[in-house]
Amino acid sequence: MASFATAEACDTNAALLASGDVRVLQPIFQMYGQRRAFSGPIVTLKVFEDNVIVRELLETKGEGRILVIDGGGSMRCALLGGNMGQLAQNMGWAGVVVNGCIRDVDEINGCDIGVRALASHPQKSNKRGIGEKHVPINVGGTFIYEGEWLYADSDGILVSKTELSI
Known part of the structure; x- marks a missing residue:
């Protein structure tokens, strides 16, 4: 993944950007975790101030996938904490993108x-177990679908309908 650059991907895939097959997420996200750059197929989740289903998904084998959580942009509680970050690492997830907040930043x-x-x-969030897995989500004005590919680095985040060549 280190050789993949989102800026270069934008430059070399102008036609895919124009068609909407590659989309750039708004620059609203802060960077956490040791991997500054990561990519993989997307698993989608829609929740609001409730992280029970987040944990359920992270308890499954990640196989290099990326969990993209539409938390409705809530700034009132965290949807991911240190224990779940460690769980994601242990289960083989490449990354997690949260349209919401996290906690236990040092962990x-x-x-x-x-x-x-x-x-x-x-x-911490509520624990009611309410949410939807594997559904289309909207993060920062961009629709994201299960099975699409996400590429993230220090310059930003791209979502592509198909895997891009690195």
Whole structure:
């Protein structure tokens, strides 16, 4: 993944950007975790201030995939913490993108995964188990579908309908 650059991908895939087959997420995410660059197929999740299903998905084999969580942009609690960051690493997830907040930043920064989130927040989420797995989501004005590919580095985040050549 280190050789893949999102800026270069944008330059070499102008036609895919124009058609919408490659989309650039708004630059609203903070970088966490040890992996500054990561990529993989997307698993989608839609929740609001409730992280029970986040844990359920991270308990499954990641196989290099990326969990993209539409948390509704809530800034009132965290959807991912240090224990779940370690779980994601242990289960083989490449990364987690949260349209919401995380907590236990120092612990997550010690994990060998890539994490992007809007901010950190010390309060934990609700535990009702409400949410939807494997559904189309909208993050920052961009629709994201299960099975698409995500590429993240220090310049930003791309979502592609298909795997891009590195």
